[in-house]
Amino acid sequence: MKFSVKVTLKHDVLDPQGKVVKQTLQNMGMDTLINLRQGKYFEIDVNENEESKAKNKIKEMCTKLLVNLIIEDFEISKI
Amino acid sequence: MNSSVIVFPGSNCDRDVAVALEKLQFRNKMIWHKETSLPKSDLIVIPGGFSYGDYLRSGAIAGKSNILNEIIKAANDGCLVLGICNGFQILTETGLLNGVLLRNKNLKFISKDVHVKVIDSKNKFCNKYKKNQVLKLNIAHNEGNYFTSKDQLKELEDKNLIPFKYSDENGNINDENNPNGSLNNIAGIFNDKKNILGMMPHPERMVDKFISNEDGTNLFTSLLN
Numbered sequence: 001m002k003f004s005v006k007v008t009l010k011h012d013v014l015d016p017q018g019k020v021v022k023q024t025l026q027n028m029g030m031d032t033l034i035n036l037r038q039g040k041y042f043e044i045d046v047n048e049n050e051e052s053k054a055k056n057k058i059k060e061m062c063t064k065l066l067v068n069l070i071i072e073d074f075e076i077s078k079i
Numbered sequence: 080m081n082s083s084v085i086v087f088p089g090s091n092c093d094r095d096v097a098v099a100l101e102k103l104q105f106r107n108k109m110i111w112h113k114e115t116s117l118p119k120s121d122l123i124v125i126p127g128g129f130s131y132g133d134y135l136r137s138g139a140i141a142g143k144s145n146i147l148n149e150i151i152k153a154a155n156d157g158c159l160v161l162g163i164c165n166g167f168q169i170l171t172e173t174g175l176l177n178g179v180l181l182r183n184k185n186l187k188f189i190s191k192d193v194h195v196k197v198i199d200s201k202n203k204f205c206n207k208y209k210k211n212q213v214l215k216l217n218i219a220h221n222e223g224n225y226f227t228s229k230d231q232l233k234e235l236e237d238k239n240l241i242p243f244k245y246s247d248e249n250g251n252i253n254d255e256n257n258p259n260g261s262l263n264n265i266a267g268i269f270n271d272k273k274n275i276l277g278m279m280p281h282p283e284r285m286v287d288k289f290i291s292n293e294d295g296t297n298l299f300t301s302l303l304n
Contacts, residue, residue: 013226014260016186065143068136068172070179071226 001046001054002079005062008039013071042066043079051078080303082107082122085150085166087141092127092163092283099283100124103299112144122159122302123150125166127219127281137180137222138168147173159203159302160275164220167267167277176270176277177235178227183220184260190219192291193258195266195280196246199239202273206304207297213250214294216280218258223279225261225268232262243267243278 009015018038025033044061048054058076067074082105086093093109100107100122108118117123130141141147147169154160154175162170170176183189195216197208208214227235235241243266247256257264259279267278282295 014181014184014224016182016184020186065139066135068139068179070228071181 001048001051003044003046003054003058004077004079005042005044005058005066006039006075006077007041007062007067007072008074009037010071010073080105080121081119082124083110083117083120084108084124084126085110085112085146086126087112087128087130087144089130089132090126090128090165092165092281095281096124096126096163096283099286099295099299102286103296104303105299110146112141112146115145115149117146117149117153120153120158122161123153125150125160125162125169126283127164127166130165130169133222136168136172138165138170138172141165141169142172151175154270154275157272157274161204161298162275162277163281163283164218164223164279167279168222170275170277175275176268177231178225178268180220180222180279181224181226181260182222183224183258188219188221189223189258190217191258192217193280194246194248194250194256195243196250196252197242198244199242202242202269203304204273204276204298204301205242207301211250213246213248214280215248215285215292216282216294217284217291218280220259220279223259223261225265225279227262235265235268236263238271240269240271240273241265241267242269242276243280 022036197212200210244264246252282298285295
């Protein structure tokens with residue numbers, strides 16, 4: 001069963017990389033750009049048949065390693 | 080005093096720390112991260128470098144290695160633990176220290192000597208320094224921008240758990256002298272019991288006046304007191 005995990009910086013955490021990407025796009029003439037934040041994306045395949053069990057496993061992976069909960073939020077979706 | 084320096088794939092300050100410790104009369108052993116037990120140690124040092132190439136987040140992968148379980152046990156029993164640079168990042172990733180180290184605010188890898196003020200000297204790591212003494216120490220990092228929640232930051236300040244802050248040579252602490260964007264100019268922090276210290280500057284590079292200066296020496300010799 002395949003899932004995607006989207007990891008984003010919490011709103012009050014500074015995102016200097018996103019800021020530079022935003023500035024560059026604006027310098028390139030993308031003048032309708034208002035804001036941009038950079039994140040991470042994982043695709044994870046697990047050997048489980050039950051969706052809820054699989055989701056719990058992915059959640060465990062997120063909280064134990066993939067995500068630093070002090071600065072990041074995450075969102076799991078089935079692919 | 081017995082010390083152990085932990086070595087990960089990608090550590091690159093491990094030998095520098097060992098040289099400093101041995102020069103200052105510690106009996107030191109190098110410990111590979113796959114070990115499942117630690118020799119009897121009064122001090123454990125997690126050195127700087129780029130463990131696991133900084134994959135995922137700096138220190139995240141090293142934070143899950145075998146030896147970290149032993150370090151956590153030893154730390155909880157009161158063993159002294161010093162994490163320098165990448166070692167500080169690893170300590171925050173394991174939760175032994177509060178907060179996280181983000182990318183430097185200016186997005187640059189910073190390698191230079193900076194001034195660091197001793198905020199608190201009444202602890203095992205700093206008792207040979209004077210309170211408010213200004214040191215010149217080297218920093219070399221890409222992720223040294225200390226961040227934590229407002230509540231935790233208040234707790235660190237209230238409980239006097241911040242021994243080192245970036246300053247100018249006269250000890251003034253302000254944005255101009257903050258090299259990486261760290262909250263409150265934080266350069267190093269303790270856990271609640273003050274037996275675990277994490278710091279971005281490299282004291283082990285400052286133990287020989289012919290190479291740099293000797294401002295880092297007292298951090299190690301304080302532990303022998």
